[in-house]
Amino acid sequence: MDSYIDLPVAPAAKDARRTESIKLYGPDAFKGMRRAGALTAACLDGVADLIRHGIPLSDINTYVLDFAASHNAIPATLGYKGYKFACCTSVNHVVCHGFPNEKKLRDGDIVNVDVTLILDGWYGDSSRMYAVGTPKRAAERLVQITHEAMTRGIEAVRPGARLGDIGHAIQSYAKSERCSVVRDFCGHGIGQVFHDSPNILNFGRAGEGLELREGMIFTVEPMINLGRGDVKMLADDWTAVTRDKSLSAQFEHSVGVTTDGCEIFTGSTKGLHAPGFEIERAAI
Numbered sequence: 001m002d003s004y005i006d007l008p009v010a011p012a013a014k015d016a017r018r019t020e021s022i023k024l025y026g027p028d029a030f031k032g033m034r035r036a037g038a039l040t041a042a043c044l045d046g047v048a049d050l051i052r053h054g055i056p057l058s059d060i061n062t063y064v065l066d067f068a069a070s071h072n073a074i075p076a077t078l079g080y081k082g083y084k085f086a087c088c089t090s091v092n093h094v095v096c097h098g099f100p101n102e103k104k105l106r107d108g109d110i111v112n113v114d115v116t117l118i119l120d121g122w123y124g125d126s127s128r129m130y131a132v133g134t135p136k137r138a139a140e141r142l143v144q145i146t147h148e149a150m151t152r153g154i155e156a157v158r159p160g161a162r163l164g165d166i167g168h169a170i171q172s173y174a175k176s177e178r179c180s181v182v183r184d185f186c187g188h189g190i191g192q193v194f195h196d197s198p199n200i201l202n203f204g205r206a207g208e209g210l211e212l213r214e215g216m217i218f219t220v221e222p223m224i225n226l227g228r229g230d231v232k233m234l235a236d237d238w239t240a241v242t243r244d245k246s247l248s249a250q251f252e253h254s255v256g257v258t259t260d261g262c263e264i265f266t267g268s269t270k271g272l273h274a275p276g277f278e279i280e281r282a283a284i
Contacts, residue, residue: 020197022189024215029122029191030256030263033217036073036124037254037265040117043067044128045272047115051130053107057089060113061100068117076116076123076194083238088114088127092139095182095223095231095240095248107133110143112250116194123190125219126266127252128273138226139247143275145177146224146249153202153220154255157262161212167204170222180229182248184240187219190254212257217265221252 025033043064050060064086068075075086083097090098090112091105098112105111114127129143152169171181187200198210202222227246234241242248253273254265267273 022197022210022213022216023191024213025191025217025256026215029215029217032120032122033124033191033254033256033265034263036117036119036122037126037267038124038269039071039073039119040115040124040126040254041266041268041273043115043117044113044126045268045270047113047128048130048272051105051111051132053133054104056102056104057091057098057100057111058102060089061085061087064115071117072119074118076118076125077114080194086115088112090114090239090248090250092247093242093245095225095242096185096250097238097240099236099239105132108135108139109133110135110139110247110249114250114252121192123192123194123254124266125190125194125252125254126273127221127250129249129251129275131275140275141177142179142224142226142247142249145174145179146222147251147275149173149181149202149222149224150220150251150253153222154253154262154264157212157220157255157257158260159212159214159257162207163198163200163209163212164204165206165209166220167201167209168206170220171203174222174224180225180227182223182225182229182231184231185221185223187221187252189216189218191217214257214259216257217254219252219254221250223248223250 089100109132116125153166156165156169189196227244230243255262
């Protein structure tokens with residue numbers, strides 16, 4: 001049975017059914033998250049087949065809607081706080097929450113597709129970067145760095161570690177590659193609530209912050225910019241872009257803290273979650 005503990009967390013905007021208590025989930029919850037996460041991963045696998053020059057972003061939204069309906073799932077973003085789409089599509093200098101509208105992808109673009117599917121009450125939340133045609137080397141490298149930053153953040157997740165260890169792993173790596181971490185957005189607790197406690201910052205000091213405990217479930221989702229980390233909101237009150245128009249990238253997994261590490265719920269069984277090019281893992 002899932003248990004609940006009251007631990008101090010940073011103040012955050014209220015979400016439906018969100019509390020400031022950290023939930024510790026049991027085996028049944030992990031099973032539910034595996035199913036929801038696997039479904040979201042499969043949806044994002046399918047998105048990969050859509051990415052090409054000339055495709056309108058609305059086609060991605062239609063695909064996610066159809067995929068969810070055919071698998072008895074619900075897109076969590078659809079109607080969330082007035083959001084009108086089944087996913088988010090963020091192209092080039094868009095940091096997050098871009099609308100999947102009639103804008104067409106162009107050769108050389110990079111695009112993040114963020115999908116959260118609700119299956120039997122459990123939320124599988126994940127996002128990936130896709131390249132349209134042949135991106136410039138700077139864009140390709142940003143995607144590599146961002147995926148590696150997420151990976152290093154996830155590798156820091158284990159019982160007894162601190163939230164600051166996750167943020168420090170992400171921030172120190174991005175900084176070593178001369179990139180900036182976006183501080184305006186962060187990961188979050190997840191499970192049967194879309195955005196729950198605690199907040200998972202993508203920057204921090206090692207050894208500081210809330211102690212991680214077995215049974216916690218949350219997302220790790222760094223947003224990394226080629227330029228400065230500053231962002232601004234567009235007039236639609238959803239779309240965040242880089243202030244200096246530099247490229248931005250994001251990857252996201254939903255994970256659960258296990259006895260000796262963590263479990264990734266949203267990994268692709270086809271190996272499609274990672275970018276199609278590798279980066280040398282240098283020691284920091």
